[in-house]
Amino acid sequence: MKRKRKRRIAAVLLLVCMALGALQASAADELLGTVVDGSLLTEEAEVEGVVYPLARYSYLAAGTGTLTLTGTRTVRMTGSTTATSSVDKIQVRTYLQRLKNGTWVNFKTGTPGIKYNTYYVSTTDSISVEGGYYYRVCGSHGINEGSTSESMTSYSNGMWVE
Numbered sequence: 320m321k322r323k324r325k326r327r328i329a330a331v332l333l334l335v336c337m338a339l340g341a342l343q344a345s346a347a348d349e350l351l352g353t354v355v356d357g358s359l360l361t362e363e364a365e366v367e368g369v370v371y372p373l374a375r376y377s378y379l380a381a382g383t384g385t386l387t388l389t390g391t392r393t394v395r396m397t398g399s400t401t402a403t404s405s406v407d408k409i410q411v412r413t414y415l416q417r418l419k420n421g422t423w424v425n426f427k428t429g430t431p432g433i434k435y436n437t438y439y440v441s442t443t444d445s446i447s448v449e450g451g452y453y454y455r456v457c458g459s460h461g462i463n464e465g466s467t468s469e470s471m472t473s474y475s476n477g478m479w480v481e
Contacts, residue, residue, distance in 0.1 A: 350453065366455065372469065378462045385397045395443060400461070410431065
């Protein structure tokens with residue numbers, strides 16, 4: 320009698336696990352290929368966002384944010400800022416964002432990259448993430464040269480993590 324009961328419980332638990340897995344996969348399938356707040360939702364192992372400044376900027380040349388799936392539920396988040404020439408201060412800040420209930424929310428803040436009297440800065444972080452979500456990187460790029468400050472923001476596409 321106890322043996323039959325244990326088998327029934329095991330069968331029910333197996334069905335529940337399978338159903339939850341199917342729901343998680345269907346959530347990815349439903350959104351795959353759609354655009355949320357400017358980011359295309361993909362199953363790519365690497366996504367990148369590159370932004371170039373408006374013509375009115377004198378020093379800020381480009382900003383890049385890249386998100387790479389490096390292992391099971393581990394991503395590498397990289398950001399860089401490039402100036403047209405050496406500036407007093409150049410910086411990049413990266414934010415790992417997760418899509419939750421149709422909205423991108425900050426999940427982790429990366430290590431800031433700040434340098435002085437140069438034209439390039441970058442930063443990289445390795446981050447453990449939860450499966451079952453789309454992630455993207457948001458990069459905040461800026462320079463200071465004398466009394467001039469210039470800034471812009473980059474967004475990558477979204478990456479599904481199992």
